[in-house]
Amino acid sequence: MTSTAGVAPPVDVPGLPAEPPGELPPPTGRRRGGIGYLLLLPGLLWLALFFVVPFYSLVATSLYDPAGSDFRGYEMTWAVGNYVDALQEYWRPLLRSLWYGGLATVFCLVLGYVLAYAIAFKAGRWKNLMLVLVVAPFFTSFLVRTLSWKLILADDGWVVNTLQVLQVLGDDGRLLATPVAVVAGLTYNFLPFMVLPLYASLEKIDPRLVEASSDLYAHPAVGFFKVTWPLSLPGVVSGTLLTFIPAAGDYINAELLGSPNQRMVGGVIQSLFTDANDYPAAAALSMVLMVLIVVMVLVYVRRAGTEELL
Template sequence: MRRGRFTGYWLMAPAALWLALFFVIPFYSLLATSLFDPEGSVLTGYDVDYRFANFVDALDQFWEPLFRSLWYAAVATAICLVLGYVLAYAIAFKGGRWRNFLLVLVIAPFFTSFLVRTLSWKLILADDGFVVDTLQFLHLLGEDGRLLATPVAVIAGLVYNFLPFMVLPLYASLEKIDTRLVEAASDLYASPTRGFLKVTLPLSKPGVVAGTLLTFIPAAGDYINASLLGSPNQRMVGNVIQNLFTSTGDYATAGALSVILMAIIVAMVMVYIRTAGTEELV
């Protein structure tokens, strides 16, 4: 537009190069790793012998944590959608001049360390803690029932940690809605509920799609919540991949599992976007 024809290229080049080298090309390395001969080791090096059997082995051994990850992430995303919608709606339509301040509060949990925050859930859900005692008093939880080391604790942690990722895109699309449209619906004798279902909700769809994706994807790959709040029975696919890479040193299987996780997520995202029918996602 202005200055030389090449200014755009020069400005873009450093970031583009960085992302190409350390984001795009690594995917190729990962794919190569997943086809390694599993007999090698980090020290002696690996041979790429197009061993697609790695994928079969990985699925055969670890289908359970893989499936569990997707399931926990889906449940956590659904809960986040409900909680996040309420909060985003309240800020967008009832926040008034406090909107920006409330938004800062939404991202404020990010300011303490992820791990320290998750550890504090360990205290909140502890066996003789307030929450467990109350639930036991209400007989919602058995005498020696507990929350830690159960799926409930892991999902609660996931919901908590990824809720801001749901609220921000929801807020962004709710805030754009022209309130006159909702008023028009009410002028035409729509009840508030009907007005919400027929006007507000459809108009906020881009936010719903973006929010669910931004919550589901990191939740499916997370293993911090499963490790700190769960037991080995709640092991997620991230735990397995991390262990295979750092402890066992089985790069081939770890690589294959990573590729499978990414492929499933990409496939789900594409189907989801197609059925949800939004182009203005980004």
């Protein structure tokens, strides 16, 4: 016989149903976990349908027999040699794409940091207007914006004429069909992808920290590299990734502003898929580009050491 001495009897609260003694409330952790999985289900289905399935198809296509065709079909022969052939034949456009994308990223970082800094700290009441002007090009088609650069850099345009008068270009000098035009187009088209993350990081910096560096007799340049630059590194890393990845895979700028000598790997992949119908080579080249970019991104993020992104 158990003793009940020292155990307080249950207290009845007016207006609430009496709870039977000894009965525990139902567990709620599993219910909450189940609801969380249900909320994730649409996103997981979307990723599976539009990422996993196409990625599997791309990997499988890269291993097809290169001797196949649309009429005879393709057989899965695990032809790993497709990757070797793609690298041997198209390594120049591949390296050129990484080089152009890297240059455009550096120019976007320099120009975008100045612009983002001005918007965050100097714009005042014009801040919202300047942000609208940054994103305003997105209201126009990517193709139309690139074609406008073709008109600006035309041989009889005012830019070329001005540079010829200043003796920067010779009398027969031109900008179109040169690496300068391709990198300029990439820089312009992807500049907003750099400005917005930089602005988001700079906007969160407490101005009192910058004032404290000046109170400690630090030169403005020293204060910038000791305070502002380290605190804005998450925006720098995000902006460079958002700029470099699409710039390295772009082919519109090279097709419209360049020549065959400036052809990028995106144009080669597009041509192999649509014109040559060489699906194994196109898929293998796509996988090589993807792996290279992923490795470069992982190394860059690890070396940058930003805890907010890792």
